[in-house]
Amino acid sequence: MSDASVNSQADFNEASFGDYFALLKPRVMSLVVFTALVGLLAAPVDVHPFVAFASILFIAVGGGASGALNMWWDSDIDAVMKRTQSRPIPAGKVTRDEAFAIGITLSAFACIMLALAANVVAGALLAFTIFFYVVIYTMWLKRWTPQNIVIGGAAGAFPPMIGWAVATGGVSIESVLMFTLTFMWTPPHFWALCLFMKSDYKDAGVPMLHVTHGRRVTRNHILVYTILLAIVAIGMGFTGVGGPIYLTTALILNGLFLAGAISIWRRDEEVAEADKYKREKSFFGLSLLYLFLHFGAILAEATLAPYGLGGW
């Protein structure tokens, strides 16, 4: 091998700044930022705008750090699944050791900085969230049980609680309700994705519900969890975080979401294959809008409350 060929290989594999940033799962981070911000702004305590900005930033960094640790642990299955093959580690841009070092360092940094910027409860909640996502979900549940995302979904549901804790310094029924909404939303959202991701999870040996129990059972589960989600989401409309705006939004979105879940439940694989999983894909797209608009409505209630327009 000539020097030139050695260098060209090194050039090709050397990571750019964007590759390190990609370790932090920016798309997941945007959901974390938005829900944490809603939790913070919906709380009945004013936070200095700069402290709020810094706190949300540290929550985002903590969420990103847990993403890097997830990529470190899961690099073997990421290399097998088409959806994740272009991630920095399987693409050969960043080594596993680098991802681990970045994940651990940023985790500690984010929790300590959040505790200093806001309060110890918020910092501790962020630390628990990272622990839950990395150890409980990624290392333990993901490769062990088809209920992995049901329980593991809790990790993605914590950010509004952390945002609330930044403002209030504690946990309350309202923040637990926001947690429950995201927690119940995660299974139907993820299982819809699984239905049209074909054999990705099977190839990687991850025991997702559709791999272990089949697609029929997954369709049944999507319907059951969507019904439970609708009860939670609409019920929240009558609590402290709800109000007319939220309730109207929840009624419309849950009606659409239930219609989508029923449609998925009534289909079988032959029909789904024929239209290339069109319903499953649109249900997945709607699920993203569903969560965004529910939290947007909670934010609208909290923002308009001082003017006598939000809340009950």
Add this chain to the structure above:
Amino acid sequence: MSFRDDHELHKRRLGRNVGLALVLAGFIAIVFGLTVVKVTRGDYEPENAKVSN
């Protein structure tokens, strides 16, 4: 003296260094801002320094 185009590798390294510099500068700005906010609103004032009317 020749003016050659930078190799792609050097551009990537420059991008990494500039990115890291911006992150560090941002961190300094945030710590400074948090310090100003916390000091001006009296978070670190000792109890006996507060004047009661």
